[in-house]
Amino acid sequence: MFLSIFDIFKPGIGPSSSHTMGPMVAAARFLGALAGGTEPEPGSGPPAHVTATLHGSLAWTGKGHATDRAVCLGLLGFDPARVDMDRAEAALERLAADRTLAPEGLPEMRFDPAEDVVFDWGPPLPGHANGLVLRAFDAAGHLRMQETYYSVGGGFVVTEREHAGHADLRAAKFEAGFPYPFGSAAEMLRMGAESGLSIARMKWRNETVLIPEGELGRRIDAIWSAMDACIDRGLSQEGILPGGLSVRRRAQAIHVQLCEEAGRNLAQPHVVNDWLSVYAMAVNEENAAGGRVVTSPTNGAAGVVPSVIRYYRDHCVGARPEGIRTFLLTAAAIGGLVKHNASISGAEVGCQGEVGSASAMAAAGLCAALGGTNAQVENAAEIALEHHLGMTCDPAAGLVQVPCIERNGLGAIKAVSAASLSLRGDGTHFMPLDNCIEAMRQTGRDMSEKYKETSQGGLAVNLPEC
Numbered sequence: 001m002f003l004s005i006f007d008i009f010k011p012g013i014g015p016s017s018s019h020t021m022g023p024m025v026a027a028a029r030f031l032g033a034l035a036g037g038t039e040p041e042p043g044s045g046p047p048a049h050v051t052a053t054l055h056g057s058l059a060w061t062g063k064g065h066a067t068d069r070a071v072c073l074g075l076l077g078f079d080p081a082r083v084d085m086d087r088a089e090a091a092l093e094r095l096a097a098d099r100t101l102a103p104e105g106l107p108e109m110r111f112d113p114a115e116d117v118v119f120d121w122g123p124p125l126p127g128h129a130n131g132l133v134l135r136a137f138d139a140a141g142h143l144r145m146q147e148t149y150y151s152v153g154g155g156f157v158v159t160e161r162e163h164a165g166h167a168d169l170r171a172a173k174f175e176a177g178f179p180y181p182f183g184s185a186a187e188m189l190r191m192g193a194e195s196g197l198s199i200a201r202m203k204w205r206n207e208t209v210l211i212p213e214g215e216l217g218r219r220i221d222a223i224w225s226a227m228d229a230c231i232d233r234g235l236s237q238e239g240i241l242p243g244g245l246s247v248r249r250r251a252q253a254i255h256v257q258l259c260e261e262a263g264r265n266l267a268q269p270h271v272v273n274d275w276l277s278v279y280a281m282a283v284n285e286e287n288a289a290g291g292r293v294v295t296s297p298t299n300g301a302a303g304v305v306p307s308v309i310r311y312y313r314d315h316c317v318g319a320r321p322e323g324i325r326t327f328l329l330t331a332a333a334i335g336g337l338v339k340h341n342a343s344i345s346g347a348e349v350g351c352q353g354e355v356g357s358a359s360a361m362a363a364a365g366l367c368a369a370l371g372g373t374n375a376q377v378e379n380a381a382e383i384a385l386e387h388h389l390g391m392t393c394d395p396a397a398g399l400v401q402v403p404c405i406e407r408n409g410l411g412a413i414k415a416v417s418a419a420s421l422s423l424r425g426d427g428t429h430f431m432p433l434d435n436c437i438e439a440m441r442q443t444g445r446d447m448s449e450k451y452k453e454t455s456q457g458g459l460a461v462n463l464p465e466c
């Protein structure tokens with residue numbers, strides 16, 4: 001398999017993996033290249049000034065997603081997985097006042113957050129809708145170094161060169177000695193049939209090429225702990241989300257209602273959908289507030305998988321702790337297939353690639369945790385993805401709030417329905433998952449740019465009068 005479970009599920013901060021975490025990583029990588037001896041432009045002096053230009057969707061929705069702030073945090077040396085937000089806020093305040101960077105291994109450099117992060121609203125860069133160009137100049141204003149990065153979804157960042165060499169990278173990873181290097185659902189099913197192993201077990205064996213078994217189990221458990229903590233924090237918070245839309249957090253109040261109704265024999269059977277929604281909304285409200293979340297596979301879609309795992313743990317008959325590992329490994333296998341063969345980036349294929357992919361991952365995970373066969377798991381993922389095809393990305397005011405927060409709840413509900421439907425069959429079905437992933441890729445390619453995280457169409461241009 002090409003992507004580790006820890007590539008798919010990465011701890012970080014909200015509100016966006018592609019627009020916050022990715023640019024943060026890119027900025028830090030640029031400073032690393034500047035300090036680490038990447039060949040400078042001939043004749044240029046030591047770096048004295050840094051700028052960043054945001055292109056495509058990073059420019060169109062960058063304000064709402066706090067992309068400029070993310071670039072500053074990356075240049076200040078913060079890493080999305082470990083950032084201490086109190087320290088980060090203090091460092092941002094200092095930067096705004098001093099307009100100077102002092103990274104380790106480099107001279108002091110001028111960087112004014114208000115002037116040196118440029119939003120370029122022209123055509124996107126050719127490689128990907130989420131592009132950013134970082135430049136360093138010497139004291140005389142001559143270019144010393146320039147690098148183009150693409151934030152390709154889920155917090156993944158590639159340079160222009162790496163993006164162009166994607167096929168080589170893929171081949172290299174195949175040769176890295178993974179025992180079950182499936183690159184499609186068909187290969188995954190064939191390898192499972194030949195080995196007699198579940199999808200989760202094959203994924204586990206692939207991961208152990210890189211990580212010892214004991215550590216692997218602990219790290220998978222840590223993913224779930226971080227997701228679970230995020231749900232709990234979201235369920236305990238109230239108030240208005242930042243960004244100016246005046247969207248109120250709802251998860252806490254809904255959760256209180258659900259807890260009061262529980263055990264009273266008054267609830268309608270469909271109320272279980274409200275539990276799924278409230279778990280997902282808790283995560284996405286945290287994400288919208290810039291809190292700690294786990295990409296799954298992105299920040300915007302980070303509520304679906306945790307919600308369905310919580311549903312499995314707290315509501316399903318026969319749930320076991322090992323089932324959560326099975327869930328996450330299976331979900332990561334499906335997320336890897338979607339990312340590898342299509343995209344998990346809303347700026348590239350719309351929300352079908354974010355919440356649609358997350359729903360397919362959660363459906364597969366739940367189906368596996370409940371004892372589904374490999375064929376049933378593939379069927380569950382396909383059902384969930386199929387019924388998100390064509391879904392656009394049109395966040396109001398460029399914020400990951402409307403429709404994103406509720407949409408995660410609905411993605412979780414579809415995932416549970418898809419797993420349940422597939423478990424009622426034997427895995428035989430009409431439309432293979434590979435075909436559905438390809439349909440998603442083609443639909444995304446043909447989708448108007450207006451509906452790919454630019455906030456230029458759909459709900460984003462039909463806002464109510466305030």
Ligand code: SF4
Nearest residue numbers: 300346351354393404
């Ligand atoms: S609409 Fe979907 S893809 Fe777009 S920002 Fe929201 S969750 Fe992400």
